[in-house]
Amino acid sequence: MRLSKYFIPTIKENPSEAQIVSHRLMLRAGMIRQSSAGIYIWLPMGLLVLNKIAQIVREEQNRAGAIEVLMPTIQPAELWQQSGRYDAYGKEMLRITDRHDREMLYGPTNEEMITDLFKNAVKSYKDLPLSLYHIQWKFRDEVRPRFGIMRGREFLMKDNYSFDLNFESAKASYNVMYVAYLRTFARLGLVAIPVRADAGAIGGDLSHEFQILADTGESTLYYDKAIESFDLSSLIGDIDEQTLAKLQSFYAMEEEKHDADNCPVAPADLKTAKGIEVGHIFYFGTKYSEAMGAKVTGPDGKEVFVEMGSYGIGVSRLVGALIEANHDENGIIWPEAVAPYKVGLINLRFKDESCTAACDDLYQEMQKLNIDVLYDDRDAGAGSKFADMDLIGLPWQVVVGPKGLEKGVYELKNRRSGERVELSRAELLDKLG
């Protein structure tokens, strides 16, 4: 993509309304613009990252055997009256009345709707286990939306619902998602700590929040430092029961639940850090299936209420969380898996014909080789081009100027390490291809 034909409205000054770094950088890098409180427009660079994250989430859901559907954003109040949550949900639910005075709402989550769908479509244990997910915009009418898309009102979430015949099978479904989540976050280049969450009396220990570490996190975590050194790359392959059990045995708690006197981890092995919640999984048994009458016929011919679990990932929140975990004083540093483009090509001397010709040639060659490149071909100064490229944070920068061209070399800069090397055209294409 040529920057001169693109739409990245970067901002030089720090926006006064942004309190945290991801919000500041997303505004400055032209990724988002606020439309109203807690509601954002995703500009091209923001949307590319959002879509890449969603695609990784999708691939790991599919790999785990979950099936993608798409539920609507607007739900009928009746469903929530059946579950008893219509009154209980409070002011965070955006309530709507349509032209026929029917009560509707903008879905903050989908347990009711999916249970209703299941009830009408599935009748037999033979169709279980079943796991359905969707990636859809949700709305929570936060009283004080803040931190940009990290705590917005309209947000993109992957939510998944499992249906099983009995507890044993539901627990297996839970564990499949537990592993899928660790895989997902590992592919995003994040260290996600699975923190025991309270599932109430029903689920016992079958509830985890996944928190990524960042100084601006809202919760304080205490965890066994062995979690960090656990080989995440092993999760990308298949996982065995033993590894799973080991993973789930690691201690990790939020401050409120951490009891220093009775902690099973020795003080020397205990770490504390701030965390941002990016996912939550929990088993809730027959809570919704009983309330809404979702039954299946078991092998013995008798009807039983289906066992359920639900599993969420904050897809739009992850964009901010990734920036909180990957930035420096000059801007964003994208992990390659979610970078909007892999390479930024900087033409230092727009008005120098041979420099522009060399850039154009390199740009075309990169496109031929499917190297995902953003070409800064604008009529602008070198300083502003460097600053913008650091700000938007592509993993690699290729700098083309008259001096290098005289020597027949191009400068390649690694955005994360800052390391710069001079390479010939062939070496450069080989390195990036």
Add this chain to the structure above:
Amino acid sequence: MRLSKYFIPTIKENPSEAQIVSHRLMLRAGMIRQSSAGIYIWLPMGLLVLNKIAQIVREEQNRAGAIEVLMPTIQPAELWQQSGRYDAYGKEMLRITDRHDREMLYGPTNEEMITDLFKNAVKSYKDLPLSLYHIQWKFRDEVRPRFGIMRGREFLMKDNYSFDLNFESAKASYNVMYVAYLRTFARLGLVAIPVRADAGAIGGDLSHEFQILADTGESTLYYDKAIESFDLSSLIGDIDEQTLAKLQSFYAMEEEKHDADNCPVAPADLKTAKGIEVGHIFYFGTKYSEAMGAKVTGPDGKEVFVEMGSYGIGVSRLVGALIEANHDENGIIWPEAVAPYKVGLINLRFKDESCTAACDDLYQEMQKLNIDVLYDDRDAGAGSKFADMDLIGLPWQVVVGPKGLEKGVYELKNRRSGERVELSRAELLDKLG
């Protein structure tokens, strides 16, 4: 995908609430389920088609130089008060009040929001022409939602907005979209008739509706039959001014505007047919830029209001329109470009070990060759498998049974023509690969 692990809740009986064939078939083929009036859940097979259509629309928008963004579904009332449409829009607008008593709405379209975005981000003619689009859910609170997703309340639309310095440039932008639309519909396997629409005094003839032909269409068209024989494949490549001029000179009018006595087409060359509107493009000049103060500095240093056009495609509506145009008495007949899977593999004798082994082997081989296959591995009778496969309408069916296996052949059926051939394993894979 194995059908035994999938979620396609087909229905044998015709649903009584469905008045038109696409609605009936989408419900019966397990593509959608109604959640409330005019609001649908997209089940896996429906979502696959919806996404394939959206992707073709996206590719043609990108090819035409449009840039993808994503605007939120919920908009502040203030924007619509600025344009004067907040009161004018009437009851089709879903109006919402948030917890702080702020007036909001679920966007039925995005002229106001995009003009506001443009106004705050673009200041100079140097950044023009600019064309921004998004593919997002919209809501129109129809008084009588009907025809399934064809006239639903929550629907997916691609809408695009062009910004130009002057009329000449705006007209060029309009024509780029005109061609992009014909390309898009051609890739979807549809004949779309561009019908002159009324753009009011501003745009002159710069407004077209794109209508596809189907007996269940809501409008009646009169058009020069030469349109149908126009070589659509030529649109897939580049288009020259002359071809464009020829295309736009073809006569096509809705019944209300057609004047038989003054029609430029000879009666023998005039055809009439029912049409379904799937797209609409129009130039509207400075209507919104003046109302909302969107100006750019021109080459002479003077500020001018930006010239705009808008361009919509009904993405979810196209799913229904495609079925209206592609079905028979047994079910849907998907064009290959949007089919949820290319091939349906039918195991006739689930309980016959060698038959199941042959199917499993073929399924694995097809996956290796990236042949997009849905494998009916269910424990069900041949009759119901044939009926379901015809109903869901994949372009190719591979039938594997003991008799064929004895002869070493597989039956390949073309869903559209009904033609059946017996092929060896190698011939089959070669044909489908």
